[in-house]
Amino acid sequence: MNKTLIFSVFIFVFLPFFTFSQSYQADIIIYGGTSAAVTAAVQAKNMNKSVLVVSPDNHLGGLSSGGLGYTDTGNKSVIGGLAREFYHRLYLHYEQDSAWKWQKREDYGNKGQGTPAIDGANRTMWIFEPHVAERVFEDFVKENGLEVHREEWLDREKGVKMQGGKIESIRTLSGKTYTGKVFIDATYEGDLMAAAGVSYHVGREANAVYDEKWNGVQVGVFQHGHYFQDSISAYLVPGDASSGLLPEISAKAPGKNGAGDQRLQAYNFRMALSRNPDNRVPFPKPANYDPARYELLARVYKAGWTETFDKYDPIPNLKTDTNNHGPFSTDYIGKNYDYPEASYARRREIIKEHEDYQKGLMYFLSHDPAVPEDVRAEMAKYGLAKDEFVDNGNWPHQIYVREARRMVGEYVMTEHDVLGAKEVPKPVGMGSYSLDSHNTQRFITPGGFVQNEGDIGVHPKQPYSISYGTLIPKREECTNLLVPVCVSSSHTAFGSIRMEPVFMILGQSAAAAASLAIDGGKAVQDVDYEGLRKILLEEKQILEN
Template sequence: MRNKFAVLILSVTLLANTAWAQKKTYDADIIIYGGTSAAVTAGVQAARLGKSVILVSPDVHLGGLSSGGLGFTDTGDKEVIGGLAREFYHRVFMHYNTDTAWKWQKKEAYGNKGQGTPAIDGADRTMWIFEPHVAEKVMEDFVKENKLTVYRNEWLNRKNGVNKVNGKIISITTLSGKKFYGKMFIDATYEGDLMASAKVSYHVGREANSVYGENWNGIQTEVFQHGHHFARKIDPYKVPGDKASGLLAGISKENPGIKGEGDDKLQAYCFRMCLTDHPENRVAFPKPDGYNSADYELLARVFQSGWNELFNKYDPVPNRKTDTNNHGPFSTDYIGGNYAYPEASYKERRKIIKDHENYQKGLLYFMATDSRIPKNLQAKLNTWGLAKDEFKDNGNWPHQLYIREARRMVSVYVMTEHEVLGKKEVPNPIGMGSYALDSHNTQRYVTQAGFVQNEGDIGVKAPLPYSIAYDAIVPKEQECANLLVPVCLSISHIAFGSVRMEPVFMILGESAATAAALAIDGGLSVQKVPYVQLEKLLLNQKQRLRAR
């Protein structure tokens, strides 16, 4: 009897363990890692093509920057935005085409200001400017309508969570122990974590101009193209004129390097803040953890020099809100605070993100309270605050840091400024971009003359919309045959400055899923997908592939 009881217990235990294992194991035709706008459009397209798909999202909130504060869309030329990206902006239009969408402002009072195109384009039934929660709702509607399976708050085990056999990913495992098997995988993260963990070649930082024969890559000392530099002579030392007193916070003691040479530094990150001046929806700027007014002494000196452009990037979104971005020599960009981010552990990244949050909250609190801020600007600033009805589960603070650049894949084809500036024809296009070569400041240093200066701010207009190559989103075949990388694609630093726009990420996410479906149907590697078939499908999806 005792033996029978033991056998029974063992059987029950085995059954329980088997059930537990089954709950921890999932499979689909296509596994997408990420919660960005590219991840969602990839998931929608995979489902529409009849493939089973799972989104493994480290994010709880879907949509990345599109739902994380970047509501003043960097459209470039809207005519090259097609497919699901255009459907996204059409759905935004439909939302704001109802009276109930305008809670804090009359529609006619909004003003219709956009970037590169009117905010509300009635003829095309698209809207390019929106509140964060509206973008998130559109993303969630995409998920619900297409019956996408999404596992949120699931973080790739970057040490040993990618199982590769004979150059193909078989499965990925998250820190919670969930294992996802797939035929094809898409890395749609801003960081490129799946790509890196799969041992695919990549680059971090700026290449020297000599690497790809470029002009605008590499270190760009004394090049000022957006006005985000110190136009006046500002002393960098704690005690003006006294080197021995040490540098003010945020200024590097390192030499900036030789113009045109490469480095491992990154253009600055920030949060795109959603602010409001509506009294009933406004939350006062909070005092952050570890606040120290000395961290903003350099800004005080900028104001004392006569600078008064504080409100130049309070770009309006509906309902008396803003998408507030970096502007000026000392602003929301936390220059130098992100260098370690791409390769950092999750714990280290959380600290970097928190440092950016504290820096930016401290900046607002400093300007709102410090006696050195010009009184007229301070009074106006204090009519603004965080929007009470946005990011409600995160203290009204954006849940997504603006990862302007992290890892970038290095494949057989690398997009460069030559394609963006129309100097080189692109083979096998899968979408288009049109924005300028755009990089934010990368470092802040002391000039030979002894004054503070920024470096890295570049803005060179693309003369015409340009195509993006299919080979730029697939790794070298010998490195991985079933992975597509639509966000951290194969591209130089400065060319990525044009491609790194949310509409383009949506376009590339959709194209990646289309290629993945064709690879599955043909039993092919992603590198061997017949372009003629891919092109036909993309055109049927109303993607724009070439200049008209």
């Protein structure tokens, strides 16, 4: 056999078994595809830094483009910088007649949270369709020449190379290596932060940890409407414990009030539903659909509950951002506890379990005779929006990870900061929303009835500042990482901070700090705050009242 033929055989037979690693380098490496990742990348580019966005997601924007169109914005006056630019661009889109395909603009109604959806005076639009938000993020990418590597998943086991207390490089499961001077973890899960050995917390701290009131177990505390008001039996045969529990109820004791635990507030999908017959897809029946798992909801209806459509919030073009509402709704309570630390495979299972539960719920509401006839008739007007999430069966591509890991960094924000009892040092942005936690568990009361626990909604008196220390790890753990999503905060404080506008604000501020750290050859903990403050104010960030 001649040498050419031997070489050809080698290429054909053996080369497929070899993996060729690809290496990339930039001043700032951003891991994540959330809204915070995009604003961070734009700010880095504005400060003349090379930047790479390494995104495990194909679609950019996280929840902001994943169904959360009726956004929890709180006090709009404290939303500045690129976050405000995002909402301004949405305004410009909806000023065009072509934006109103399925509904006349004058029929929209302009309902928003606290202010009109379309704020003409400030040229902002606060309520929007998912695909429009994604287009804005993609425009940010295109206009700024951002390099985005999509569907690149961090090797969480061995993919973070540390040297001298710094992240030197990260490697993804595809074999790509990314070397940078400063790294930003902009994921909802905090995977890079955790893989770098940075301290974090999962679940609720005991109230005693930070001398808080609204952290920890909160049995008997009902601050929204998401609890069982009537005595509804937890058992298959009402009143008969020997018959066993109904589905979706935990047999475990809820715990002592104020105690910490590893439970997480519930996740769900924020569905974009359509009322336009020409843009509506009937609710699919999941292959594993079982109406018995929704018996609790049937009993809620039988007890006289009538609030089914209270959180079918209108977004443009006869669509909704449909959220959890009531004692039994789209939140899949108690089914996400292992998500933050889970493997990618297990996370996919959890996401699929949530999808099946929620699709089954919508099918149940549409078809089951246990649902009041008037509710079924109204549900018949809805379906999945045909022009949203078109590559995912019209189902949101992002589950609502309301809370996962939270860093324990240089400064821990607590409810005292949010509620105005403390002066926050070194502000880099502001929040204003309530301490907002969805339910964390569904349990049996001593009387054999079902109840939810974990729902909190305490409003601050005024907007509050967020400290730079919440974005950075402890010096001894890592000196070139910033974390604008899984920020250093208690569970109860994170309930307010965790809003999408705030993530965009903090993403931009994190990138400004990263750029200054590079310019000065300093650790992120040593960035000159006054210099950072000056830049943020120039970028029209709002830092304090």
